[in-house]
Ligand code: HEC
């Protein structure tokens with residue numbers, strides 16, 4: 001009995017001191033979703049709604065970055081975080097970077113004092129600053145735009161990872177789709193479903209994985225039609 005109690009006490013002590021020694025880690029992304037998403041849309045690019053309660057977080061991040069005055073680029077992140085910490089707890093029309101019209105239509109943000117702590121806002125602001133990055137966003141839009149103009153079959157082959165092994169008209173670790181397209185549609189479908197190994201000379205060491213259930217029959221049709229036109 002005595003031993004049991006000692007063990008319990010020691011365990012408790014470890015837990016208690018362990019907690020006070022470790023600094024609390026705040027997860028900015030989680031906190032943002034938990035504390036801010038009820039008003040601010042968090043998507044990038046953002047979804048906008050008719051009766052939205054607040055500007056999307058991407059818009060907030062971009063225009064605070066753009067309009068905030070800084071003496072050097074390295075000041076930007078710390079100033080941004082300070083602004084967030086202040087604004088979320090003590091919002092004021094005079095401090096807002098929102099244009100007059102938007103302010104009038106949204107109304108000034110209600111103070112989140114009591115709902116979120118200053119340390120939590122710090123973690124949120126750090127995450128927001130890094131995640132809503134203009135260059136990253138533009139790059140993402142360019143990649144998306146380039147993807148959108150691809151033939152549908154190539155889009156599917158990209159999304160499903162086929163092109164990591166197959167080239168379109170050049171072989172990679174697997175034969176090119178142009179070569180493969182000479183086979184019958186029936187055979188092609190069969191291999192997509194069940195995978196294959198050892199049929200193609202020079203590719204014996206690679207296995208074509210089975211994709212059963214991973215593509216709809218419509219996707220398979222589009223893929224094969226695309227291959228046949230290569
Ligand atoms: C109850 C709705 C609501 C919640 C919850 C809310 N906001 Fe806002 N927020 C708004 C509105 C409305 C505006 C636009 C008007 C303004 O600038 O005050 C705004 C503006 C802001 C601005 C200022 C943008 C500028 O242009 O100056 C920041 C920064 C901001 N919010 C951060 C946050 C963060 C971080 C959270 C979560 C901790 C949060 N907000 C939670 C409604 C909300």
Ligand code: HEC
Nearest residue numbers: 160161162165174187188191196197198199200206207208
């Ligand atoms: C991990 C690499 C890998 C991935 C990913 C992969 N394949 Fe393959 N694929 C191969 C290899 C290797 C072969 C040659 C197999 C053989 O020799 O039997 C092959 C062969 C094929 C064939 C040949 C059919 C035949 O009868 O000879 C088709 C069709 C095919 N793949 C389609 C696809 C499609 C569509 C995808 C994406 C949904 C895909 N593959 C993804 C490696 C891959």
